[in-house]
Amino acid sequence: MRHIISILMENEAGALSRVVGLFSQRNFNIETLNVAPTDDPTLSRLTVTTVGDDRVIEQITKQLNKLIDVVKLVDLTEGQHIERELMMVKVKAVGAQRAEVKRTTEIFRGQIIDVTPSVYTIQLTGEAGKLDAFIQALGANTLLEVVRTGVSGISRGEKVLSL
Amino acid sequence: MELLSGADMITRFLADEGVEYIYGYPGGAALHIYDAIHRQDKVHHILVRHEQAATHMADGYARATGKPGVVLVTSGPGATNAVTGIATAYMDSIPMVVLCGQVMSHLIGEDAFQETDIIGVTRPIVKHSFSIKHPAEIPEVLKKAFHIATTGRPGPVVVDIPKDMTAPTEKYEYVYPKKVKLRSYTPVGRGHTGQIKKAVELMLKAKRPVLYGGGGLILGQAAELFTELARKLNFPVTTSLMGIGAFPQTDKQSVGWLGMHGSYEANQAMHHSDLVVCIGARFDDRATNNTAKFCPTARIVHVDVDPSSIGKTVRVDVPIVGTATSVIEEMLSLLDESRSAPDAAALTDWWKQIDDWRASRVGRLYEPAQPGEPMKPQQVVEAVWKATKGQAYVVTDVGQHQMYAAQYYKFDKPNRWITSGGLGTMGFGFPAAMGIKLNKPQEEVVLITGEGSFQMMMQELSTCSQFGIPVKIINLNNQSLGMVRQWQDLNYNSRHAQSYMQSLPDFKMLVESYGHVAMKVEKAEDLDAAMEKAFALKDKLVFLDVYVDPREHVYPMQVPQGSMKDMLLSKTERT
Numbered sequence: 238m239r240h241i242i243s244i245l246m247e248n249e250a251g252a253l254s255r256v257v258g259l260f261s262q263r264n265f266n267i268e269t270l271n272v273a274p275t276d277d278p279t280l281s282r283l284t285v286t287t288v289g290d291d292r293v294i295e296q297i298t299k300q301l302n303k304l305i306d307v308v309k310l311v312d313l314t315e316g317q318h319i320e321r322e323l324m325m326v327k328v329k330a331v332g333a334q335r336a337e338v339k340r341t342t343e344i345f346r347g348q349i350i351d352v353t354p355s356v357y358t359i360q361l362t363g364e365a366g367k368l369d370a371f372i373q374a375l376g377a378n379t380l381l382e383v384v385r386t387g388v389s390g391i392s393r394g395e396k397v398l399s400l
Numbered sequence: 401m402e403l404l405s406g407a408d409m410i411t412r413f414l415a416d417e418g419v420e421y422i423y424g425y426p427g428g429a430a431l432h433i434y435d436a437i438h439r440q441d442k443v444h445h446i447l448v449r450h451e452q453a454a455t456h457m458a459d460g461y462a463r464a465t466g467k468p469g470v471v472l473v474t475s476g477p478g479a480t481n482a483v484t485g486i487a488t489a490y491m492d493s494i495p496m497v498v499l500c501g502q503v504m505s506h507l508i509g510e511d512a513f514q515e516t517d518i519i520g521v522t523r524p525i526v527k528h529s530f531s532i533k534h535p536a537e538i539p540e541v542l543k544k545a546f547h548i549a550t551t552g553r554p555g556p557v558v559v560d561i562p563k564d565m566t567a568p569t570e571k572y573e574y575v576y577p578k579k580v581k582l583r584s585y586t587p588v589g590r591g592h593t594g595q596i597k598k599a600v601e602l603m604l605k606a607k608r609p610v611l612y613g614g615g616g617l618i619l620g621q622a623a624e625l626f627t628e629l630a631r632k633l634n635f636p637v638t639t640s641l642m643g644i645g646a647f648p649q650t651d652k653q654s655v656g657w658l659g660m661h662g663s664y665e666a667n668q669a670m671h672h673s674d675l676v677v678c679i680g681a682r683f684d685d686r687a688t689n690n691t692a693k694f695c696p697t698a699r700i701v702h703v704d705v706d707p708s709s710i711g712k713t714v715r716v717d718v719p720i721v722g723t724a725t726s727v728i729e730e731m732l733s734l735l736d737e738s739r740s741a742p743d744a745a746a747l748t749d750w751w752k753q754i755d756d757w758r759a760s761r762v763g764r765l766y767e768p769a770q771p772g773e774p775m776k777p778q779q780v781v782e783a784v785w786k787a788t789k790g791q792a793y794v795v796t797d798v799g800q801h802q803m804y805a806a807q808y809y810k811f812d813k814p815n816r817w818i819t820s821g822g823l824g825t826m827g828f829g830f831p832a833a834m835g836i837k838l839n840k841p842q843e844e845v846v847l848i849t850g851e852g853s854f855q856m857m858m859q860e861l862s863t864c865s866q867f868g869i870p871v872k873i874i875n876l877n878n879q880s881l882g883m884v885r886q887w888q889d890l891n892y893n894s895r896h897a898q899s900y901m902q903s904l905p906d907f908k909m910l911v912e913s914y915g916h917v918a919m920k921v922e923k924a925e926d927l928d929a930a931m932e933k934a935f936a937l938k939d940k941l942v943f944l945d946v947y948v949d950p951r952e953h954v955y956p957m958q959v960p961q962g963s964m965k966d967m968l969l970s971k972t973e974r975t
C-alpha cells in the first residue's frame with residue numbers, strides 16, 4: 238500500500254542524505270520526495286511517499302526514527318489527511334490546440350502562467366491522481382515538459398506535527 | 401577561562417572524558433592533533449601498522465570493557481582504511497568514536513590531496529557522524545559523539561575534522577561539557593509494564609519454553625540479571641553467537657548457542673518450543689535459518705532496546721522495547737509477586753526431552769584423530785580451554801576456527817567471548833586481542849585464528865613489539881581457507897576454487913623476526929606441553945602454529961533454507 242510519511246528533521250547539512258541513504262541502503266522504495274525548511278529555521282519538513290506492506294512500512298518508520306537527525310515523524314496515511322502536489326507543464330499550443338488546451342486547463346482548475354505564440358505553461362495543484370489525469374487528458378503529442386514537486390501532506394483537523 | 405587550539409581541545413577533551421588509550425596512524429590532515437598528543441601525557445596513542453587495526457583494537461577494548469574505543473586517523477586513505485573496522489563495530493553495535501582528519505575546509509569538494517568524503521563513505525555504517533564546522537564547537541560535538549556512541553543501542557560515530565579546525569594559532573575557550581542535549585535522540589529506558597506482564601503470563605503457562613539471550617545482554621550489562629531470571633524459571637537457556645557468556649555455559653541449564661553452527665540441542669529445543677523469550681538478540685539469518693519455518697509452534701517474546709530490531713525478520717507476539725536490565729528486573733519482581741509458578745511438571749518432561757537430545761550427541765561431536773593423523777582443530781580449542789581454566793578472553797578471526805572456538809571453549813562469564821559476528825571480518829581478531837590485552841594486562845588474552853585471517857593483519861606483530869602487548873596466538877593452521885573449502889565440499893563438488901593457501905610463510909620465522917616467541921606444533925602429543933609453555937611466558941607474545949586437519953568440517957550445520965532443526969551432523973549424518 239502507498240503511504241505518505243512526513244518527517245520533521247534537523248535542518249542540517251547531511252540530514253537529507255541520511256534519509257535518502259536509508260531508503261536505498263535498506264531497499265525501501267521512494268515514489269516521491271520533497272523537502273524544505275519550516276517556519277522554524279532549525280527544522281526541515283520532508284515528505285516521502287513510499288509503497289510497502291505493513292511490515293515494510295513499520296520498518297521504514299522505525300529505521301527513520303532511529304536517525305539522529307529525525308526529530309519526529311508521522312505516517313499521514315494512518316489518519317484523515319490532505320495531500321497536494323504542484324505540477325507545471327509546458328504544452329504545444331498552436332491553432333485549434335490553443336482553445337482546446339485552455340478548456341482542459343479550466344476543467345481541471347489549472348492556470349496558464351506563461352504564454353508564447355506556440356507554447357502554454359500551465360500550473361496545476363491537486364492530488365497525484367488528478368495530475369495524472371490532466372496529463373492523460375492533454376495527450377502525449379502536445380506535452381513538451383512536465384515537472385512535479387512530489388506529494389506534500391498534512392493531517393486533517395486538530396492533529397499537528399510539531400515539536 | 402582557558403583558551404585552547406582545536407587540536408589541544410581534542411586531547412584535553414579525551415583526557416576529561418577518561419580516555420586512556422587511542423589507536424591510530426598519523427598523516428597530513430591529522431598532524432596538528434598529533435602534535436597536541438605529543439605535548440601532553442594523559443592520553444596515550446598506540447601506533448598501529450594499518451588503520452583497520454586501530455579500529456579493531458578500539459573495538460576489542462570496547463567489547464571487553466563496555467567503554468567506547470577511540471580511533472584517530474588522517475584523511476583520505478587513512479580514513480578509508482578504517483572503514484572495515486567501522487562496519488564491523490556497526491554490525492555488532494560496538495561503541496566507538498572515530499576521529500578523522502580532513503583536508504582544510506576551503507579545499508573540501510575540490511578533490512584536494514587526500515580528500516575523501518568519509519562522512520558519505522561511512523554513512524550506512526555509522527550510528528551517526530559529525531563534521532566540525534568551527535573549532536569552538538569541538539568539545540560539544542565530541543561530547544555528543546561519545547553520548548550517541550555509548551547510549552541506547554551503541555554504535556560507531558565518525559567525527560570529520562578539517563585541518564584548519566585544529567590550527568595551533570586559533571584558540572577558543574574550552575569547557576568540558578558535562579551534559580549533552582539532543583532533542584531528536586532519547587534512548588529508550590523501561591519497557592511497557594503491560595507488555596512485560598503479558599510476557600510473564602506466557603512464561604508461567606509455557607510447557608516447552610526457551611530463554612534466548614543475545615549480545616544485547618553483554619552490551620547492556622545484563623548477564624547477571626539474565627542468569628538470575630533463568631535460575632528462577634528453570635528454563636533451558638540458549639544464546640546467539642554474540643550472546644555467548646551471558647549465561648554460564650558449563651551450567652546444566654545451558655543448551656549452548658543456536659543457529660547455523662549452534663548446538664544440536666539448542667536448535668532442537670528452539671524448533672520444538674512453545675515459547676521463546678528473546679532478550680537482546682536480533683534474529684538474524686545465521687540464527688534463524690529459514691524464517692518461514694522458524695519455531696513453528698512457539699509464541700515469541702522479544703525484548704530489545706532498538707524497536708527496529710523487533711519484528712524485522714520474524715513475527716513477534718509480545719514486543720517489549722526497553723533496556724535488558726530494566727525489563728528483566730521487572731520480570732523478576734512480577735514473578736516474585738505472582739501466585740503461580742512455572743509449570744514444573746511440564747518442565748520436567750521438557751528437560752527430559754532436552755537431556756535425550758543432549759545424550760544422543762555425547763562422544764559424537766567430532767571424530768578424534770587416529771594415530772598418525774593430523775590433529776583435529778576441536779581438540780586444540782579444548783586444550784586452550786583447559787590450559788586457561790576457562791577464564792581467558794578468547795578472541796577469534798573468522799572461519800572454521802571461529803566456530804570451533806565458539807563450540808569448544810566454554811564461557812562462564814560475559815565479555816570474554818570476542819568475535820566479529822555480524823560482519824564476519826577476517827583480520828578482526830589479532831588487533832582486537834591487542835586492544836584487550838593492552839587494557840587488561842593481568843588477564844589472559846588468547847587469539848584463536850586461522851592462517852588465512854591472521855595474514856590479513858599480521859603486520860601488527862610490529863605494534864606488539866613496540867608497545868609490549870603479550871597476547872597468545874593459537875593459529876589453527878589447516879593450510880586452507882577452511883570455511884570456504886567446507887562450502888565448496890558441500891556445494892561445489894569439492895572444487896576448491898582459490899581456497900587453498902599457497903606459499904604460506906614459515907610463521908615461526910616470521911613471528912620471531914619481530915622478537916616474539918613462536919612454536920610449531922604438528923603432533924597431538926606435543927600440544928599440551930606447548931600450551932603450557934606458551935601460557936607460562938607471561939610477558940611474551942607467543943604464537944603457536946598448530947597444524948590441524950584440513951579436511952575437517954564444522955558440524956552441526958543447519959541445512960540451507962531449512963528449519964532450526966534441519967542439520968547436518970557429520971559428513972554422513974543429518975537430522
Ligand SMILES: Cc1ncc(C[n+]2csc(CCOP(=O)(O)OP(=O)(O)O)c2C)c(N)n1
Binds near residue numbers: 798801826850878880
Ligand atoms: C575480510 C574477509 N574476506 C573474506 C571472507 C570470507 N571468508 C569467510 S571464512 C574464510 C576463510 C578463513 O580462512 P582461515 O582464516 O584460514 O580460517 P579457517 O576457516 O581455515 O579456520 C573466508 C575467506 C571474510 N569473512 N572476511
Ligand SMILES: [Mg+2]
Binds near residue numbers: 799876878880881
Ligand atoms: Mg585456515
